[in-house]
Amino acid sequence: xxxLPMFPxxxxxxxxxxxSLRLFEQRYLVMLAQMIxxxxxxxxxxxxxxxxxxxGGEHRFQLGTLALISEMAGGExxxxxNAEGGSRFEVTGWLDDDPYPRADIRFLExxxxxxxLQGLRDETEQAVRRALAVAxxxxxxxxxxxxxxxxxxxxxxxxxxxxxxxGELDQLSFLGAISMRELLTAVRDRATDAxxxxxxxxxxxxxxxxxxxxxxxxxDLxxxDLxGPDSGADS
Numbered sequence: 001x002x003x004l005p006m007f008p009x010x011x012x013x014x015x016x017x018x019x020s021l022r023l024f025e026q027r028y029l030v031m032l033a034q035m036i037x038x039x040x041x042x043x044x045x046x047x048x049x050x051x052x053x054x055x056g057g058e059h060r061f062q063l064g065t066l067a068l069i070s071e072m073a074g075g076e077x078x079x080x081x082n083a084e085g086g087s088r089f090e091v092t093g094w095l096d097d098d099p100y101p102r103a104d105i106r107f108l109e110x111x112x113x114x115x116x117l118q119g120l121r122d123e124t125e126q127a128v129r130r131a132l133a134v135a136x137x138x139x140x141x142x143x144x145x146x147x148x149x150x151x152x153x154x155x156x157x158x159x160x161x162x163x164x165x166x167g168e169l170d171q172l173s174f175l176g177a178i179s180m181r182e183l184l185t186a187v188r189d190r191a192t193d194a195x196x197x198x199x200x201x202x203x204x205x206x207x208x209x210x211x212x213x214x215x216x217x218x219x220d221l222x223x224x225d226l227x228g229p230d231s232g233a234d235s
Contacts, residue, residue, distance in 0.1 A: 004066075005031045005043040006101040008058060012171035013065040014084045016155040017162040021081045027100040030074065032079055041069040044089060044105065047172055062091040062178050064105075065212070085158075088175060111180045113154040120181065121157060124188040125149070128164045131195040135165040138198055157184060164191045177178040 007028065013019055023029060035041040046064035066086035089105040096102070099168045133145035143163040143220060149156040161174040170190050177183035 001096065001105075001107055004103055004105050005035065006010060006046060006064070006091075006103050007031075007043050007067070008046050008048040008060050008101060010048055010168070012047050012168055012175055013067060013087045013156045014162040014171075014175060015065060015088065016150065017159060019045070019067050019081075019083045019085065021083070022075075022078050023081060024078045027097075029079060032081070033098040035187075036067075036072070038109065041072075042066050042083075043069075044091075044103065044170045045085075046091065047168055060094070061172060064089055064091065065175065085162075093217050094191045098176075102168050110180075111154070111157075111177065111183060113157065113180055117180055117184060118153075120184045120188070121153065121160075124160055124184045124191070127191040127195070131191040131198070132163065134195045134198040138201070143164060154180075159188050160184075164194070165191045166194055 007021075020101045023032065031043065032041075033044070042062045043066075045067050048058035049061065056111045057216065063089050067083040068086045069081055069083045071080075071082040075107060087110065088108040090108060092106050093104045094101075095104065128143045132141055132143060132147075135141055143165075147163060149159050164171075164174075166186050170186075174183060175187055175188060175189075197233070
């Protein structure tokens, strides 16, 4: 089983989705220093159920995604890292956290795209974009409903999972899909539920304070240079 440096986070990383981190804690700076000479520096990202990205007390889930580092830049007391989600994996055993979290992993089979899924993919995209549009009326969203997806259908399917305005446990269930049909169906159904939930709250509550509240920039998932969430991993 491959051994992998690990970074537990409060968010789920999906294949083909961007990740941006600002690392402060010494153990993660050591991790970066040890992998900097690698041909492809990478680490694993798993969701934590509680606690912060650093420190103790968190529950680590066993399902995760490789983060493939594309850029590192030093700042005053921190290192900024840009990465993109790669292969999915399952943790088979956690190792000693000294000097940083590590685990033995097993890679999961990659999902395959089939042209017969195009209709379901279109339904899923429509559901996700509608959910983002409705959700943006209530709270600031990382992704706008008009965000541009990759032209590659496989990448775009994972990106739809990554931008859907749902909770982390729903995202984790997406990550564990065993087929592309299962993934798209789950994303479509949960995005539809999310849109209906927001719309219901709007019809019974005070609604948004202004038409433009929380409206983010559209972004571009196909550009390769879009920042992901900032972990704020500061000890």
